[in-house]
Amino acid sequence: MREVGIILGFVRPERIEFTARETVRVGEYLVANTEDGPVLYMVDDFQSVSTLLLKEMDYVTAEEARRASEVNPRDRMRTGVARAIGLIEELKRGRRIYPTVPPEPGDSVALADDGILSEVYCQSGERWAEVGRLLRRRNVRVSVDLNAIASRHLAILAATGKGKSNFLALLAKRVAERNGTMVVIDYHSEYRDLKISRLKEVAPRLNPRLLSAEELADVIGVRERAERQRAMLGKLLDERVRKAEDFWGELKRGLEMIAENGENAQERYTARRLLDIVDRALRIWGPIFDLKARSLIDQVHPNRVNVLDVSEFTEGQAQVLVSRLLEELLEDRKDAVKGYEARFDSPVIVAIEEAHVFVPSGESTYCSEIVSKVAREGRKFGLSLILVSQRPSRLNADVVSQMGSFTISGLTHPADQNFVKEVTDEVTEELGASLPSLNPGEMILVGSFVRAPALIKADLVEGKRVGKDIDAVSEWKKAESKRPPISEELIRL
């Protein structure tokens, strides 16, 4: 192993500072010996300082200082901070044990061999899925533990364009290869065209008969404060209406009755408003309702990657959908675990895109409660979550803190960076500082699904149209050369 630096200053078991002959990149892996054995470190921060060039100065002085600095190697101070990942021997066995004693100041630090790193980062076996390679070591493949995702949840937090959905697609593909069950709540119709063999494209439908009055009010777009309208809807939605063949017709007839014969003007007005709302909802969102739709879990398939296209849903409707789906899944998985008949007799992973819409911080939505519940209890029943968001600070912190693993990239907003540091103790101040400078596909993996924190370059998934921006110019061009009008072709004079 080649020495790259000498350990300096205050040395602690979990954190060392060193000075180096040449620049060492952040994310690089180092090895130093302690009494407990060799320890793997990751470079969190590195700086290069010239005392001659440190102060503010005029151009001519700077010129001279530069020349002086060039011929005087002592003027260049290259120092770095590295954090212990763990004892190498233990890491190889899959345990993270920190050294109890620090290396000695003056000890040398060396670059870790690819071989050692591979033993730590690339496990073989069915439960491990390769997702990319170490950013600083392109020869070292990195695998993640799907079992950890399926029991301890995962959060993918990254800015737009940094490869969140690529990473999710990658996981979906790996899950599919293992006959696993996954449900992806696809908010932007991004996952339909994935080249995954076991992909099921689902256009979820809500059956209004099965919704509670409040849920129905939300999905048809009754305003939240419109209490009279909500109360009236609740009163009308009795068994008779729910079971009526023509559900909407029956509901509307009830409303018309009140609109015409209501006791007071207020009531008649409320009924008329509701009629408008129902008509509008059917006009705009007609296709998402299906009076014959079965429960949501019957619409998704076990041992498939189910992509639920909710792009035509409003936020409120998607929330109702997600909360219903999770409730049904949790019940079903509980049955499965108890040995009763269940639709899903093996664990299910539910991935939620734009998670901040469903579990926002500081307010409660339809899903907040059930998502929290799944986050807390899901592992017992083999129901886990993958939350995907580009604005982690807008996510409910309690839910995020239940996530066992994190994939993080390119967060520029300070609030988001701080949030990440708060909820995961493994993203240090220094590593956090490099978050904004990560390029697309470069991600930090921390938590129980990796043996040790890793800075990786994720593999690219085929057939993924996300990550790519829309090529507007060529699409406009395409629209120009559109098909000839049918109406004209039919007339031959």
Next chain:
Amino acid sequence: MVGHISDTHLGAFVGRDEELREVGEDVNEAFLEAVELFIRERVDIVIHSGDILDVPRPYGDALKVLLSGVRKLREKGIPFLFTLGEHDVSPIPSMPYPHLAHLLGLAEYVGDGAPREVKGLTVVGLHKYKKIDREHLVERLESIGSRVGSLSGKKVLVLHQAIKEAFGPGSELTVSEIPRGFNYYAMGHIHSHFETRLGKALLAYPGTSHWTDVDDPDECGALIVDLSGDEPQAHWVKLESVRPKVRIEVDARDLEKKLRELVERESRKRPVLWMEVEGEGIDLRAVESRLAQKYVIRKLVLRQKPKGGVELGHKEELDIDAELRRLAMNAIGDEEVVEYALGELLRLLSEGKAEEAVRSLWEFWRKRYGMESGEGA
């Protein structure tokens, strides 16, 4: 003056709704009546805004009526300008039948977007564009709009489309997509009479000249449009050949009164009747026989009255066991046997204990018929 007619649906009902065949004759007659009206009113030209025929492959009568109508106009020196509606155009690319009139020199097709000067008027039209071709339609209209300034005289645009502002979401066009600069917009497709001003210009649908559906208006007609002034004036004339139609929903309790009223009503022609009686215990055949002479009965049904709080579903839970017992009773007819078969025997068999079942069956047989085991075998 312009005679404006639309949605004549010549040949309607024939071969499609034979019960109303005689109404089909009224449909044709209404068109000829409009022709007479136009001649009487001395219009300069006649514009037909499409849906001339009811189906793209009509029976010969429809064409005979069309050609005789336009010939009459021709003899009086009144040009007949037309466009095509979706009912005129077959799904197989081919020449639409109404174009025969053009080929015979009896009429002029204006649905191709090219302006034509006729008697000092400039007429431009487009044939029907389906909604799927909306973009093309809008493009064609933009192109027409860009040329309208160079046209002379009073200008008329002929279209067979619905307008969203007036007829809702199914429409192909919004008012803003209709090019300005014309004096009169001769519209077709919508079966009700409708007029609106676009600035000084007038946009009008004469509506169908004869209804073809129960939801169409009862009264149908054509427009006489005076383009001589600054603002066009339209005068809608009701056509008398139109068959009266009656749609009634009546409570069974008021039926007798209604029937008497219907029977006493006098009409030029036997009206077509759609009737729904709400209630129970009505002999529809008797009702029919009382009305048949005076009405062409298209629909006569009895509808259950929704009670206050309709009870849907079963009053009692469906009991599968009881049902099974009933069926078994029907088949076997012996309570003891049924009891045994559905009880012990069924239990053993469904648990897959075949041998035990056979033993039990012998035992049952032996007890019942007093046979010793093996004796009767």
